[in-house]
Amino acid sequence: MISEKISQFYGARFKFKEKEFAVTDCKEKDQKALIYTDKRTFAFYEHELDDFLLEIVFLEAKKETLPAEKAYQAEPVLPSIRAEIVSSNERASRISQKLEDMFDKLSVNPTEEVIKQAKAMQDLSNSIVNVETLKFKFLTAK
Secondary structure: OHHHHHHOOOOOEEEEOOEEEEEEEEEEEOOEEEEEEOOOEEEEEHHHHHHHHHHOEEEOOOHHHOOOOOOOOOOOOOHHHHHHHHHHHHHHHHHHHHHHHHHHHHHHOOOHHHHHHHHHHHHHHHHHHHHHHHHHHHHHOO
16 A cells, blocks of 8 residues: 555655755655655655665664654735635636526537637637636745
8 A cells, every 4th residue: 555655765865876865755646656855756566666675775764854843833815815716716606607508509500610719618618717827826835
């Protein structure tokens, strides 16, 4: 099991390709092992992690090199960010409704013209989703 394999990395130091790494965090996400170190992040599927474990040498952990845990403190949401979130949600609701209307239109009367309109709406919706994703990443970046 992948979580058992990554558990041995908690607080560990290891040598890989003549470099020493100190693990700062590790977790499982999307069926991958993510190992965060002071120099880089490693990401492996379970079968890749087995090979990686054969290539590394664990070193004695030095407690003073491991970062202390910080208490999580929520930051207040700025009014401008809150307004952007509300605006995005309203926009998403309008787009969703229009897409549902087009779906209904297609199921009743799938003419060539309606299919072209649906394709155009799909392309526009994808573009809007991409822009909103970028906005979200920008707003959540630290």
